[in-house]
Structures are given as C-alpha cells and as structure tokens.
Amino acid sequence: MEPDRPLSYRALRTEDGSPTLVHPLFGEAYSSCHGAWMQANELYLKLTQTHQHPAPRVLEIGFGLGVNFRAALENCLQRGVFLEFLSYEFLPVSREVLASVEVPLSTQARRVWEELLTNWPTSFEAPLVLQGAWGRLGVCFEDVLGAKFPARWASAVYLDPFSPEVNPEPWQLPVLQQLFTAMQPGGYLATYSVAGQIRRSLQAVGFCVDKVPGVGKRAWTKARRP
Numbered sequence: 001m002e003p004d005r006p007l008s009y010r011a012l013r014t015e016d017g018s019p020t021l022v023h024p025l026f027g028e029a030y031s032s033c034h035g036a037w038m039q040a041n042e043l044y045l046k047l048t049q050t051h052q053h054p055a056p057r058v059l060e061i062g063f064g065l066g067v068n069f070r071a072a073l074e075n076c077l078q079r080g081v082f083l084e085f086l087s088y089e090f091l092p093v094s095r096e097v098l099a100s101v102e103v104p105l106s107t108q109a110r111r112v113w114e115e116l117l118t119n120w121p122t123s124f125e126a127p128l129v130l131q132g133a134w135g136r137l138g139v140c141f142e143d144v145l146g147a148k149f150p151a152r153w154a155s156a157v158y159l160d161p162f163s164p165e166v167n168p169e170p171w172q173l174p175v176l177q178q179l180f181t182a183m184q185p186g187g188y189l190a191t192y193s194v195a196g197q198i199r200r201s202l203q204a205v206g207f208c209v210d211k212v213p214g215v216g217k218r219a220w221t222k223a224r225r226p
C-alpha cells in the first residue's frame with residue numbers, strides 16, 4: 001500500500017475547538033463537526049465504559065487521525081491503567097497529515113503520541129505495534145472485511161468508519177458478526193450512526209441495542225454483548 005500524499009485534506013475546526021479533516025474521496029469529516037475531541041471522549045470512551053474499565057481492551061474500526069486512541073490513552077494514563085488498543089485502517093494517512101491534527105494532551109500522553117509519529121510507516125505492509133508501561137497499540141493496515149479479530153478479546157468496540165451512505169462495507173452483517181465474536185461478554189460497542197438498518201443488523205448478530213441521547217447530535221447507538 002502507498003501513502004496518500006497526493007490527496008489533499010480540508011481542515012475543519014469543530015464546535016469544541018478541536019480540529020478534524022475532511023477526506024477528499026469520501027467527502028466526510030473524520031470526526032463529528034460538533035466536536036472531534038468531545039466525540040472521542042463522550043461517545044467512544046464513555047459510552048463503552050472504557051473510562052472506568054480496570055483493564056480496557058479497545059477494538060476500533062477506522063484508526064483515521066488517531067483521535068479516539070489519544071482520548072483513551074489520556075484517560076488510561078490519568079487512571080494508571082494499562083490500555084490495549086487494536087485498530088484497523090485500510091487508507092492510512094501520512095505522518096504529516098497525522099501530525100497536523102492536534103488535540104489537548106498531557107506531557108505523558110504527548111510523549112506516546114510523538115513515539116507513534118516517529119514510528120508511523122511510510123509504506124504500510126506490516127502492522128504498527130507500539131508498547132510501553134502505558135499499554136499496547138496495534139494498528140493493522142488492512143480492510144476489516146477480511147480481518148480476523150481475536151475472539152472474546154475486546155471490552156469495547158469503537159465502530160467508527162465513515163457513514164453507511166458513503167462507506168457501507170464495514171457496516172455489513174458479516175463484519176458486525178465478527179465484531180460480536182471479538183467482544184467479551186458484557187462489553188460495549190458505540191457508534192455515531194443511528195440508522196435503522198445498522199441497529200437492526202447489530203440486533204441480528206446478537207447485540208442488545210439502545211439508542212441513547214447524543215451530544216450535538218440527537219442520538220448515538222450503544223450496543224452490549226449479553
């Protein structure tokens with residue numbers, strides 16, 4: 001896979017002041033226009049209970065700009081718990097693009113993020129693995145459609161592709177089935193989409209699905225593996 005230097009990303013300041021980018025091909029922003037940092041913390045970190053889990057294992061669909069990873073990292077460092085974060089990304093951005101999207105981080109978290117930037121590949125043939133006393137991050141540069149997730153592994157799933165309208169593949173039933181299998185019983189999945197078809201599909205593969213009030217947006221989806 002080649003890095004994406006020829007593509008040009010449009011910068012967007014979201015409502016909480018944190019930045020995001022608009023993807024040149026998908027035509028959508030990587031994070032909510034109501035707040036990139038807000039969404040990472042309120043939707044993904046908190047709705048999945050990752051913020052209070054003693055040993056969180058996060059499985060993410062769409063590493064994107066690493067905003068959700070940084071929110072989980074910051075929280076786990078503050079709590080002194082070991083974070084395991086496994087993310088999938090089939091169209092990785094270049095190091096320069098990744099570095100251009102800054103979010104508020106403590107010195108400790110910034111150190112980990114800078115280590116990630118230093119080790120971010122220029123060709124994406126092998127997964128990126130980063131580990132330290134803070135935890136372990138794996139980023140697999142592959143399409144989730146063919147991915148083999150570890151079984152009963154995740155305490156939380158962050159389902160964060162672009163919208164089902166422009167990026168339907170990762171929302172399909174076989175992927176959701178794999179995500180269910182990858183999750184520990186009692187684990188939570190969160191996503192910004194409340195599309196009826198997505199909620200029905202999550203239910204069909206075994207999740208207990210709730211539509212919950214969102215921030216900036218009327219609703220979000222929270223699902224639990226019983």
Ligand SMILES: C[S@@+](CC[C@H](N)C(=O)[O-])C[C@H]1O[C@@H](n2cnc3c(N)ncnc32)[C@H](O)[C@@H]1O
Nearest residue numbers: 062063064065066067068089090143144161162
């Ligand atoms: C909304 S962005 C994710 C934002 C990210 N979670 C963050 O915190 O910055 C969606 C990401 O999903 C990735 N993606 C979409 N379809 C995918 C697929 N089939 N396999 C792997 N990654 C995919 C896109 O390339 C994009 O980077």
